[in-house]
Every structure is written in structure tokens, then in C-alpha cells.
Amino acid sequence: MNVLRFTFRATLALSWVLIGLLTLILVSPFVGQRARLEIKRRWSGVLLTLCGVEVSHSGLPISQGPALWVINHVSWLDIFAINHVRAAVFIAKSEIRRWPLLGWLVAGADTIFIERASRHAVQKVGRAMQDTFERGQVVGLFPEGTTSQGYDLLPFYANLFEPARRAGVPIQPVALLFFHHGVRSDFAAFVGEENLMQNLWRVLGGKGVLIEVEFLPPVWTPETTPAPTRAELGRQAHQMLRQVVQKR
Template identity: 40%
Template structure:
């Protein structure tokens, strides 16, 4: 329907503005050292606040989450296929974790502000010094009992396939002796909207952001799959096993 997209913008934009102009300052104010020490039902209050904000953001964009499986508690390396910027918000709606992300995200409006306060570990692509620092921070977080989220493909994809997983990003899990839990993100029924949600050719963050805001309501499945133990065979085997499980979940 030609009028469907404009009507969705008309309906969702006011909610988005309230969520950003009112909800975001409240969220950022509640992410502080005090709320980090308050635990409710086994979850830190600041983490619960970020999950709540992310859940509302996902709903404003018309996504209805269907979770399969359970995220592990404590120190875990979560590894997921990467489709679009909204992946981080989607996963945060289910489980709080500090993501490893490209440094450019810090400059993105709305998402960058939350990411910077949400324990994101930024990496400057092409810099070995930056990568070394990222790996060190990942190990430190895991040893502190906190979760880390990564996209082993290293970048967003076109959504039509799961790319090769870079094994080096699994090294902190081996050093900290924690499991990696694969997470499969399937947009649409059976994953039929992967290429819709993915960045289109020459599409930047803002263009993708507002295009997704006008998309119809659709289900999104978040599959928390069988974890992979830190492998004696090394990081390459961990990467291959995680990828195999995500590919299998995408095809199911």
C-alpha cells in the first residue's frame, strides 16, 4: 500500500521523539556507579535500565521479539551474526553485555550515546594498537564476571549469508577460560527479512535508521544456542563451531 509507510512514520515518529528526548536522558542518568551496585533478581539495575530502553526502541521500530533458548549468566563471550546497527539494540533487549564495536558508532546519534554508556569496547579498524587494547579489555571484563558481545564477521553483511568468523576475537574467551555462546538473529518469519534489514548499497546509518523505522511490523527471532567451551584445539575451532551452530539455526 502506497500510504502504509507514511502512516507508519506518522505513528512512530512521535514515540521515537519521546523515547529519545525523554527516555534517553532518564536512561543515561540511571546508568551510574550507584545503580551498578543495586541487584534486582540477579541483574544489576543499570543493566536492567538499558534492557528496558532497548526493548522499547525495538518495539518502536515494529519488531516483535521471539526468543529461543536462554542466555548464559555471568562471564560469557556472546557471538552473533551481524546484519545491521539494530542488532546491538536487539540483543541488549534480551541480555546486557559490553559489545566490541567500531569506533565510528560512538558518533552515531542516539545509538552511539547509549552504546558509550553501555560498556561498549571501541575498536579503531586497521590499528594493531587498538586491537591489542580491545583484546586486553575483553579479557579483563570476562575475568570480572561480565559478558562481552562480538560480531566475528567483523562487519555487517548483506544478510543473505553468514560470513567467515575471524578466530582471533575468540582468544579472550580462551585466556579467561569462559564459554562462547552463539546467537542467531533472524529477521522476519524464518529469516525472510534479513536482506531488508541489512544495509543496502551505499546506505549510511541514518538512511538505514529511517528506512527501518517505516518498515511493517515483523517478528525477529533471537536464538541463544548451545555454548561452546574454551577449546584446547584453539580459537579457530571455537570460531568454526559457533558459526556452524548459527548457520544451522538460520537454516532451520
Template identity: 50%
Template sequence: MMGAIAHAARRMSVALFLFLFRSVFVSAWILLGLAIELLVFPLLSRAGRRRVVGGWSRGLLRLCGVRVRCMGEPVKRGAVLWVANHVSWVDIFVLNSVRTTSFVAKSDIRRWPVIGLLVAWAGTLFIDRHHRHAVRDAGRQMRGCFDQGDAVGLFPEGTTTDGSDVRPFHAGLFDAAVRAGVRTQPVALRFLKRGRPAPELAFVGEQTLVANLWFLLGARGVSVECIYLPPIPVAAVQARGELAQRAHAAIRAAVRGE
């Protein structure tokens, strides 16, 4: 019994040390990002901004102790809709570390402390689900990104989960890809700790951001598998509902290891 208590105490001490150590550097990195947004972004071209966002996202993940492991072949050139399951606030930066992406997210995220500023800086397209024309307005912004050959990211579950399964997809915003004739690439995200599924890392339910940061920054061996599945050509589907169903089936099978 005493041995088990001592082991638990050591684990807690290590977690506390990692949390405090990483928090210092993550806080400094966030302040640097905000300074870049205010002072440097106005001087950069659009391409320059996207390179900065990609590099900053990779740096943030390293400081958080998160390793990104890509599987499959991500579409890195030309317009594409990346569709992914949603587990954590980290998801945006994980995908941005592979290719700088404009994400569609609910407007509530903009009000999150600090994280809201960062995801806005990363080029997020916010959608107010309470607005009658929200989907139409978001679709217009998405098509503008497609016209410039950009990647657009979408979390069609509409909320986060613990990563063990995938909720049904909302099909509305798939219409923008169908109308623009843009291929859709499903992306499955799997959060692991020491090679095993880690639902405790999910930012889900009533959990606070501080509590989630404790689990993330205090953990060792955290990795995120980004499984890039074969793109779905628009010509292969008849409507947005079919596109949403095909993407959902592909991501769910990958998340569940089927």
C-alpha cells in the same frame, strides 16, 4: 492497472504514517535515554545501570515495532561470550533486551549520529582496527568483563550483511574467551517481516541511517528471531581459530535453516 496503483499508494501512505508516528516516540525515547545517561547513571550501581539498559532496549524495540522471538536457551548467568551474525544497528539492542551485554564494536560506530551515543551508553567496548594493539586492548577489556561475570557480545564478521548468509569470522577476539576459560554461545539473528526473510531491513552497504529507519519504522510485522545455540565449552577446542570455525558453522547453519 489502476487497482495496482491504488494499492501501492495505500501501502505507501500506511508506511509514511507508521514512520512519522513511530519517529516521534522513538525520538522521545532516545532523548530520555540520553537524559538518563547524564543525570541518573552517576547515581546508580553497576547492576542498576545494567537493568536500566535492558529495560530501555526493550522499550526501544517496541517503539520501533520490532518483536523479539527467542529460541533455544540463552546463558543468562555468569561469564559468557555471545557470538552473533551482524545485520543491523538494532542487533545490539535485540541482544541487550534478553541480557544486558557489553559489545565489542568497531570505533566507527561511535561516530554515527545518535546511534553512536546510544551504543556507547549501552556499554559497548570500541575497537580501533587501525591501531596496532587494537585486538590486544579489546581482549583486555573483554577479560575484565568476564572477571565480573558479564556477558560480552561479539560480531566477528566485522561488518553487516543482508542476513541471508554469514561471512567468515575474524578469530582474533575469540582468544579472550579461550584465555579466560569462558564458554562461547553462538547466536543466530534472523530478521523477518510477516514471517519471511527481510533483507531490506539490513543496515548494509552504502545505505544511510535515515533510509534504514524508513524501512524499519514504516514496516509492519517485523520480528527478529534470536536463535541461541548450544554453548561451546572452552575445553572442547584447542585454539581461537577452531572456536571461531565452530561458532561460524553453527550460526551459518541456523541462519540458512539447515
């Protein structure tokens, strides 16, 4: 049954990814920003459904204007789970650009790639974030820098809190909680030495995966004075998220 389920879902998901690529090429250049964001939001929801993944959300997401969403990182599914609520521009490691098909799709969806080996990577990403905020969009940041099993948080890299702080943009923590058949689980986590194909085999061949997206109160808004330092903002966001993700 796992083989049949994987084959069925993989075929549908691959077809949907190809449709997404065609949409980026043939439709996105000719429509406005609002339409592009709505296409991204709806497309992400359909992809998750085709992969057999359910998503629910709680809390009050910032629904209008620019914001920085600070998110714990568990899986390649994270981006689509967030986009399903409100389409965002994500900061991702440059290696993702080389993933077959998904990498092309992520690159075409305005993703900001960070070259971690570059001395000027943070400055370049900061400028790209500023441009995104000026367009009134949300930036999604995974400050752990890598994925985890989802039960705890790795240390945060707080450098990229600074562009939001300077721009006067609210900073909101967002917790991703993964469940498998109703129980907190690392079933869908993409960690360790596992490659993308191995993870796809497990996720698409399985069932009962649910991602709960919990939007926490902002750690900072422009009305808050004096403005905390980026290190203080990082500590506050880390504490708030850790309290949520450690719950079993």
C-alpha cells in the same frame, strides 16, 4: 501511511533515545551494576516496540556469569534485540560512535570500540573484554566484522575469541533471524551503500518486522579439555551459526 507511520515512530523513538541519554547521565552513575543492566535490558525492549519491531527468542541463553556471545550481524537492531534478552557489552566499530544520538547512547552503554586501523586494536579490545568478564558480564561479538543480508555468514575474524578462551569463559553462538510478515527477509538489513537514515526510513515506516534470537549450545565451556585453539573455536561457531541462518 508510510510517512505517517515513520513520523510517529521516529518521534517516539527519538524521545526514548533522549530519555536514555538522560538516564545515563542522571541515574546510571548512582546505581549498581545490576540495576544498570536491568535498565539497559528494559530500555532496549521499549525501543524495539517503539520502532515496530517484535523480538522472540529460543534456546537457552547463558543467564548468569561471564560469557562470550558470538552473533551474526544484520542490522543496527541486533544490539537491542540481544540486550532485550540479557544486557551485554558489545564490541563495535569506532565509526558507530559518530552516529547522531544513537552513537552517543551506544558509547554510554559500555560499548567496546575497536579502531580497525590501529596496529594495537586487538590487544586493547582484549584487555577491555577481560575487564568485562571479571565483572561477570556478557560480551557480544560480531566476528564477521560487518553486516550481511542475514541469509549466510561471512568469514569470521577469530582473534577476539582468544580473551574468552584465556579467561575460561563459555563461548555461545547466537543466531539472529529476521522476518518480514512471517517470511525470512532482508527488509531490515543494514548493508551496502545504504546510510542509517535510509534504513530508518524503511524500518520505521514499514511493519511486520520480527527478529528471532536463537541461542545455540556453547561451542566451549571451561570444563572442556583440552581447550581448542581460537581458530578451532571460530570454525565451530561459524559452522553452527551457518546451519541456522541458511535455513529459509
